[in-house]
Amino acid sequence: MSEFDKDDYLRDMPDADSLADKTGGESASPKSSAKADAPEGSEKSDASGTSADSDETRQAGQDKADASEGSDKEGLTDLGKAKQEAAGYLEALQRERAEFINFRNRTVKEQDRFRQHGIIDVLTALLPALDDIDRIRQHGDLDDSFQAVSAKIDKTFEKFGVEKFGEAGEDFDPTKHEAILHKPDAEAKKETVDTVVESGYRIGDRVIRAARVVVASPQGASA
Template sequence: MTSEKETHDQIDHQIKDAVESTAEEKTKPKEKRFSRKKQTPSEAHIQKLEENIAALEGEITILIQAKLMAEDKMKRVAADFDNMTKRKEREFNRTLSFARENLVRDLLPLLDDLERSAQFDESSNNSEKNTDPEVKNTQQTGIRMIYERFLKYLQETGVERFDPTGEAFNPDIHDAMLTRAVENTKPGIVLECFQPGYKLGDRILRHAKVIVSE
């Protein structure tokens, strides 16, 4: 019991001290707060600020001009690079086209040989020397297949074969080997084609060798 009473007494004492302390704080005279009078900037200070602003605006203008110049230079560099890339691409395509033309020109004599071989075997298929028609037909078929596959390959690469028989003679794409007078045929007509011509796009790889009416 004694300890509980002492505890209550201590609590009451603490409460009393707190109340008295609060009362003392309220009764203390309040200190006056003196506010310093707001000072206005001097004319010299204002002039200095204006000079700083003008200097900053000048720097901003210089930076903007430098930025525009850098952007213009970048655009010109990009345009030059694009033009160079296109020029290199055109040169590459032109070189590739010339190389392909030269390759096809070198292959045309071989194609002519295959064509003549196929025609010769066909014309001699019924000759007396042909003792084994089955073997002869097999050889002819093989040569014809090689010729047709070769010609198809060239056509797939853009090569075009042309036979101008019956057309008007054109010295730009025809070579007149002979002339012949033919009744009821006006002059300058291709009567026969000795050797077909070939072209790649709009470029003539080989003129057609022809006989022309006179």
């Protein structure tokens, strides 16, 4: 058996620095590898999560747009439908009101026309009697009582818009005077009414009967 040599044994043993370097390198490598792997995995996880969130957001926006488009296609909301229905009722009411106003205006015009026709019929029937009253008045043969009756008749016709016209001395107007005779007059410078044979009557602008008159014409004027 060989003798144990302490110096040779210690010489073959690795020194402490070599052991420390070897141990540190081995331990750092896994940690470094784990550290390097961790961010990569984390980045992958974060990227996956962000991508999922983005997809969900886009999907939610698309669903909202599709819902809005579908709502427009299908119709309004309950409130919108109620407003639309109310607007339709209002439009129909305004149309009915306009038609009623037109009908009322037409009715009023027709009533005025019928009323005027009635007055014209009565006036036309009374014209001979009115002419007789005028002739009696011109000759001054009316007594007080009969003159009062004549005044009441004139006022009654005035109340219904009947106007009597035709006065001696006024200019001759073919639109309201009917000349039954032209009398030359040396002093006349233009055609004027010399004598009113029958008074004229009109309602507004409508002449019921032209005044029948004798016209004084300048000498040399054609009759």
